[in-house]
Amino acid sequence: MAKITLGMWTSHGPTLSTTPQEWLMRVKADQNRPSHPFRLKNYSFDELRDLRRSEDLAEQASLDQRTIRHGRCMTAISKMADIWNDVKPDVAIIMGNDQKEIFNDEMIPAFTVFSGDTLYNEPASAEQISMMAPGIHEAEDGHNPSEYTEYPGQPELGRLIIEQATKEGFDVAQMTKLPKHEKHWSSGVGHAFGYIYRQVMRDKVVPNVPIIANTFFPPNQPTAKRCFEFGRMVGRAIKGWDSDLTVAIIGSGGMSHFVIDEDLDNLFMKALESRNADVLTNLDEGYFQTGTSELKNWISAAGVMFETSLQGEMIDYVPCYRSEAGTGTANGFVCWR
Template identity: 35%
Template sequence: MAEIVLGIGCAHTPQLHTLAKDWDLRADRDRQDGIPLWFKGEKLKYKELEKMREAENLGALLGMETREEALRKSFLAMDRLHEIFVEAAPDVVVIIGNDQHEIFSGMIPTFAVIASETIENLPRTPEQNKRLPIGIELADHGHLPAEHTVYPGNRELGLHIAGHLVKESGFDVTLCHEKPTVKGDHSLLYGMPHAYGFLYKNIMRDHVVQHVPVDVNCWYYENSPTASRCYDFGVAVAKAIQAWDTDKRVAVLTTGGLTHFVVDKEWDHMFLDAMKKHDAETLKSIPQKELMAGTSECKSWIATSAVMDTVGLDMTVVDYQCLYRTEGGTGSSCAFTYWQA
């Protein structure tokens, strides 16, 4: 029987790999009233958001020293997660992530497993960079390789997880025998989604071990699973890994979130506290209106927390940082956590 020995949760915002002075590129975009911003279950215009939050005096947290200190502490936390990963030395990794039209385009599966011996990653083309929102290209070095790179997958475990999910747990998953990608026009070829690439670069530090990408559709709400379904999916993934007939040691990693594109510290601490306390009911009851925009990536954390609850590993928060870029509190919140016995 395989053993799950480690879990890691790590934020993956582009702000982490953007110089503090360049956060204002995105801040200027945030302030445009044509862009909807989700806060406490409401979709707001920027002026409404800033008015709602004026008592918090968030403008006092926008100085360069504050920004740079948040980045410094975030990178120290990621250094610690890297050390923990190296110390655990797992044989195989399962990454629970999400895609944002990076590899799935004409089809959007609710849940997918990539069972391939190799996982290709590659930088964006100049044509792709031209289509990006302002400021995003600056952070590509944080999740994309400088050149075409091939990482080791684990087809045996991928096939086993997919089969077990369908036959034993009642989840109809999409099974990918290779990394999905848009074929034909080279300008449309994409590397792995940033949810995975960030872990390659910042936790495994380009020494990528055999792994299985498991995708949860967080972003496309028409068929995005509920928080409750994500939790149940995590339980099923844990049981599948445990049923793998091998003595391999497995780590389960996730990334994304927490609240963004509007930071909500109160919500984040509720979420972290629920995971620390193994509070499945709180996690399962989070409504969709609170899991919108970038905060939707917390669905991957819910699934990963369920894995850890199932195998009895406890969560430790290494650090939590708020990367504010406007007076309205837009930006990203960053959590850095791990689960071990």
């Protein structure tokens, strides 16, 4: 029987792969976004700045603070990679989401399981770079290799998960090859997965099964409850896998962004630590909007990990503010083994 030997939850966004100076490149987009979801309401950038004036966020977004917090993130991710290297799992299941890198507006499945032999990633072309918003290409090195690179899938396990899902009433999409779109801003596997390949596995990528949930784009996002149940189902698929291999489960994304909500993140971290599925799955769906929706990948991974006897620690939690309105990304790193 295959054995789960490692569980990891990590953020994966651009603040981890750009300099503290470059973080500010995203502020213009924050200012121009007409509506920011925050604590179940929607605000303009200026409204948020006024609402959060007492929190001293300008100071927390100063270059000094950005530099300190960026450093803490680098230490945390490098610790995660060291742990990965110590445990050396044979196989990984990566719960991630797609931000119209793999899919585009024409089709966005709720859950997709990759069951092919080979994945790939590559640097963006000049044409693709010209289609990116400011501050996105600058983060590319964090998740894209410097040349076209192929990575191994784990078709046997991917297929088993699809069969288990179907048996249990989850109608998942099956993917055996990454699609290629003409004139699309991104190609390859997408940052939720590429970040794990590069930063956690340090380019020594083990055979893996990406599971792509549509956390971001209405109206077919699976609910938090559904993600948790989906994770439990994946756990049962692994239990039924007649294999001597060891398996790592990774939840990729989060925490609160593009408006940071430390109260929400604290609540979430505590629920994870205490294996409290009720808290994770009963949070109002309104919290899981835009980037914060990626916490659903953490919930899917928790669905697997809560059924194991593995335990661990929060490596760090670092709210990386870039503006006085509280925009930025809160980065979280957790590891159980």
